[in-house]
Amino acid sequence: MDNELYLKYKKLGRGNWGKDLSMLKMMYMGLLNLRKDEETTPITEMLLNYFLEIPKARKEGRTIIMHPFNYGPEIFYAMNLVPLMQETYSVGLAPLHLNEPYLDITNKIGYGDNPTVCNAQRPLIGSYIQGVAPIPDLLFFLSTPCNSLAMTYQVFEQLAKIPTFNMDVPYWSYDKPGEFYDDKVLDYMINQTKDLISWLEQKKKQKLNFEKLQETMGKINQAREYILEFNELLKNIPCPANSLGGFGNFITMVTRGGTDDAVKSTKWLRDTAAENVKNGIAGVPDENIRIAWPYTHVFFDGDLLTWLEETYKAVVIMDILGFYQVLPHDVSTIEKSFESLAKGTLDFSMIGTCRGPIEYYIEFLLNYVKDYKIDCVIMPMQFACKHAYAMARVSSEAVREETGIPVFIFGCDPYDSREVTSEAIRGKISDFLTQVVL
Numbered sequence: 001m002d003n004e005l006y007l008k009y010k011k012l013g014r015g016n017w018g019k020d021l022s023m024l025k026m027m028y029m030g031l032l033n034l035r036k037d038e039e040t041t042p043i044t045e046m047l048l049n050y051f052l053e054i055p056k057a058r059k060e061g062r063t064i065i066m067h068p069f070n071y072g073p074e075i076f077y078a079m080n081l082v083p084l085m086q087e088t089y090s091v092g093l094a095p096l097h098l099n100e101p102y103l104d105i106t107n108k109i110g111y112g113d114n115p116t117v118c119n120a121q122r123p124l125i126g127s128y129i130q131g132v133a134p135i136p137d138l139l140f141f142l143s144t145p146c147n148s149l150a151m152t153y154q155v156f157e158q159l160a161k162i163p164t165f166n167m168d169v170p171y172w173s174y175d176k177p178g179e180f181y182d183d184k185v186l187d188y189m190i191n192q193t194k195d196l197i198s199w200l201e202q203k204k205k206q207k208l209n210f211e212k213l214q215e216t217m218g219k220i221n222q223a224r225e226y227i228l229e230f231n232e233l234l235k236n237i238p239c240p241a242n243s244l245g246g247f248g249n250f251i252t253m254v255t256r257g258g259t260d261d262a263v264k265s266t267k268w269l270r271d272t273a274a275e276n277v278k279n280g281i282a283g284v285p286d287e288n289i290r291i292a293w294p295y296t297h298v299f300f301d302g303d304l305l306t307w308l309e310e311t312y313k314a315v316v317i318m319d320i321l322g323f324y325q326v327l328p329h330d331v332s333t334i335e336k337s338f339e340s341l342a343k344g345t346l347d348f349s350m351i352g353t354c355r356g357p358i359e360y361y362i363e364f365l366l367n368y369v370k371d372y373k374i375d376c377v378i379m380p381m382q383f384a385c386k387h388a389y390a391m392a393r394v395s396s397e398a399v400r401e402e403t404g405i406p407v408f409i410f411g412c413d414p415y416d417s418r419e420v421t422s423e424a425i426r427g428k429i430s431d432f433l434t435q436v437v438l
């Protein structure tokens with residue numbers, strides 16, 4: 001990072017953010033220092049600005065709304081709210097293991113344990129008790145992708161007494177004719193989207209501006225087009241992006257979807273991949289293994305994928321979150337914009353693949369393996385993620401039967417380094433790659 005830019009961001013981050021934002025401030029400074037010696041990308045700048053927006057909004061009296069990692073913030077931006085994706089905090093602490101003391105406090109006060117409730121969100125409760133969890137003005141969450149998330153958000157809602165809107169995401173398909181199709185799904189989601197907007201209008205005492213909504217939806221469409229192209233480019237051999245490329249799209253859409261920042265970041269990712277394809281440049285030099293990772297990362301081990309790249313010349317094409325699959329939609333009218341918001345919710349990363357019968361996930365995984373010419377599938381798995389835990393074995397059998405590709409499922413807690421250590425994980429993956437794949 002250019003020194004002048006570094007000093008600018010350092011200065012912007014100074015001052016008192018407030019006790020409940022103290023951990024966020026630390027994360028901001030950590031990110032800035034981590035990127036100090038790297039070339040600055042639009043994603044780095046976007047994330048730094050995203051963090052800065054929270055204390056700024058607090059000072060200016062703007063409304064901060066917290067939402068989970070499985071909902072795009074476009075409607076919040078269209079209504080001039082300041083979104084804070086909760087897991088930026090509770091999962092963002094994991095690479096530095098700063099979530100672990102709060103997991104211990106959460107245990108101590110008796111709110112669940114890891115096999116029952118996922119550690120992706122549990123630090124929120126322990127850190128709230130310590131007074132350092134961010135307190136938004138409003139809270140929003142959905143019934144998917146898991147009961148675990150919905151439960152922890154409800155506990156937080158009750159503890160912090162925050163006005164909350166909860167959305168129910170239905171099971172069935174809205175667009176694919178067949179046994180899982182139900183023509184009521186889309187209307188059900190559109191109605192809930194309108195209910196959410198009415199609730200926000202009431203809380204903000206301000207009506208939704210239709211022009212602003214359409215402008216926002218136009219921007220989200222543009223970003224979705226870039227992501228579609230990026231996802232297509234990743235089918236090339238060698239893959240033109242490294243193992244974190246796709247995750248860049250996810251973090252962009254879940255934090256800044258519907259803004260110019262998101263258009264800029266997704267375009268940059270698309271352009272970089274396209275340029276690499278044109279010049280025959282691999283995201284992982286001398287690519288030797290193409291891995292499908294149809295689950296989340298092991299968040300406590302930020303170097304795991306780099307280790308895979310360096311040790312085995314292996315590229316993880318995309319994780320399940322990075323595989324953003326929402327299509328651009330017709331947003332030419334207000335009704336169409338509501339429809340697009342509803343479809344965006346139903347198809348969001350991890351929602352589209354996990355909100356219904358196991359067939360949705362199996363289809364996703366089989367297409368992923370075939371379309372991206374995958375050599376093997378690797379899935380970390382934890383018992384707390386009950387729906388994924390149940391799907392993993394069945395879908396791995398489907399992959400083996402239909403494609404003959406080996407699948408490796410290993411147990412660990414992606415948010416707690418103390419359950420299965422980095423060394424143990426690397427050992428297991430090494431055994432699989434050397435003894436089965438290579």
Ligand code: SF4
Nearest residue numbers: 118120146148384385
């Ligand atoms: S890892 Fe599974 S259980 Fe945890 S938040 Fe994600 S979907 Fe829910």
